[in-house]
Amino acid sequence: MSEAAITLEGVRKRFGPVQALDGMDLSVPSGSIFGFLGPNGAGKTTSIRVLTGFIRAGEGQVRVLGLDPWRQAVDVHQRTGFLPDAVAFGSGFTGQEFLDYTARLHGLSARPARQRELLERLELSGEALGRKVKYYSSGMAKKVGLVRAMQHAPELLIMDEPTEALDPLMRQALFAILREERERGATVFFSSHVLSDVEEVCEEVALVRAGRVIRTGGVEALRAAAPRVLTVRLRGEPPAVMGVPGAEEVGREGPLVRLRVTAEAAEVARALAALDIEDFTYERPDLEELFLTMYGDGAAPERAAEVAGA
Amino acid sequence: MLSVLVQALRENRTGAMAVALALFGFNLLIVYTFSSFGGLSGLNQMLELLPAAMRAFLKAQGGFATDAAGYMATQYRHPIFLVATAGLAIAAGAGMAAKEIERGSALLVLSAPIARWRYLAARMGATAISLAGVLAVAVAGTWLGAALTGTVGELSHVVFLKIWLMAWLITLSVAGVAALASARGSDGGQAIAIPAGFAVASFFLDFLAALWSTAEPFGLLSVYHYYDPLSVVQAGVSLRDAGVLTGVALVTHLAALALFQRRDIRR
DSSP states (O other): OOSEEEEEEEEEEEETTEEEEEEEEEEEETTOEEEEEOOTTSSHHHHHHHHTTSSOOSEEEEEETTBOTTTTHHHHHHHEEEEOSSOOOOTTOBHHHHHHHHHHHTTOOSSOHHHHHHHHHTTOOHHHHTSBGGGOOHHHHHHHHHHHHHTTOOSEEEEESTTTTOOHHHHHHHHHHHHHHHHHTOEEEEEESOHHHHHHHOSEEEEEETTEEEEEEEHHHHHHHSOEEEEEEESSOOOSSOOOTTEEEEEEETTEEEEEEOSOHHHHHHHHHTSOEEEEEEEOOOHHHHHHHHHGGGOOHHHHHHHHHO | OHHHHHHHHHHHHHHHHHHHHHHHHHHHHHHHHHHHTTHHHHHHHHHHHSOHHHHHHTTOTTOSOSSHHHHHHHTTSSHHHHHHHHHHHHHHHHHHTHHHHHHTHHHHHHTSSSOHHHHHHHHHHHHHHHHHHHHHHHHHHHHHHHHHTTOGGGSOHHHHHHHHHHHHHHHHHHHHHHHHHHHHOSOHHHHHHHHHHHHHHHHHHHHHHHHOGGGGGGGGGSGGGGOOHHHHHHHOOOHHHHHHHHHHHHHHHHHHHHHHHHSOOOO
16 A cells, blocks of 8 residues: 555536535555545545546546546556446447446457456356346446456545445445455456445545535544444333433434434443443444544534544 | 547548439439430420429529539529438538537547547548538439430539539538538537538528529528539539638637637636
8 A cells, every 4th residue: 555546636627606626635545445435416426527537526636546537548447447336338239348448448458368257156047147237237338347447456545325236236246346356456446335335344534515525434443533332221201311421312212212422431421320221232333333423413514523533 | 530530531431322222213213214214305494484483493594504413403503402412411420520529529538649630630620621522422323323314425424523522512511611620529419519510601602692693692602502513514614612611610720729729618
């Protein structure tokens, strides 16, 4: 993980009245599987289009494998593999014809060894590949898109919602392939809103909101720095104020109270001792919880920025 | 680039073959109708009875000339011929970029290591080849009809080549406008509507200019002003006409390449 595979510095892009990217800063270490998280409209897809040279950044600097993806798009494309969020093909292709066509565009033989290996791993049979792509399910189309993105063994994989439409077994197969890609030295840029997938496969993540990165870091570090989730079951009616320091109540149902807690564990324990509790759990949040903390209930960007600076 | 060209030819194949066969049959049929009108004298008599607007529509204000070739040339100004060839050019043009962007398939292909302008140029090449092939088949229909009816002896084979060339140039001009709309847009419907509007407006401008003296100077603005198969048969290919159509085709295609290279691809 020496130099950055992707760098965005102060990147802005406006589409008419919409400020799609608003000072996006990002650095993706080489040889990592990097998660790119954010709600719809946060700027994920626009960022990816900038990285792949489909869109020119309005301001700021963009580097992909040390190259400018707008001016040096051909070189960038030679060394990267791209999977768009919605995989669509030109008319008239069978799956195999499409893969052979795109392999030739990369200067490869029609059926490189890597293609055959990926087809086997993703369980794409010859019979399925012989069918016209217009008859493919979205899962089939996604798998062909994945093979197309990886068949030339790129240095950098840019994937937009790669697990969407894949069944759980195929997701696991994909994760195994991505880990092998990383072992090979490739970098994987994994944009998704499926938090469990990001948590499972990514070492680092960037959280995006309103066209800028509001937080980056290792998945574990982010979870460690985030508020814990305390769920308390009381024997009687819960008091109006629980008295747990640094806690924010996020839910209450009968004797169950759910809190988001930033205080030290010892302080929490002391506060709980004063209550008539039947049971409790005290957990690190998963990425989904973290995501909700940062994006849920209309959290203001300023607040998010504070968290980012924490 | 060759892979893109071959693939685009495959995509154009079905539509091109259908139009080629239809025009082959149409042109063959038109030649066969020649004698049923009573030859040239019968046709010219009939033409004189037609309203001026109808004659202008066929660009046959001066009659069908003095031989069968003149009559055959008018089939290349016939609305069926013009609509079929312009329709094919427009469909192929829209498919070059805008339709691919609209359905999202451009993303997978354009993320390959090929410059956008080279990709589009390959698709333009495929369209030019497809149109050339379709027009060759259409001209072959005329030739076969002339041979079967015994009129081929009156016609020089070079005339067929000249008609083919001018028909190809006018179709390429329309294809160029379609390519420009396609390179600029992300909506397949719009990429069809714009060149279709251009072709129709251009045709009627030429039509009006032929009918109405006040509108005559504006006829120069129409690409169809420079496409007159009858005069090709009578006087050969006009360098001015061929030059203008070549210029329109070149400028529109080059502008499309420049535009496509520099635009954002958003969908």
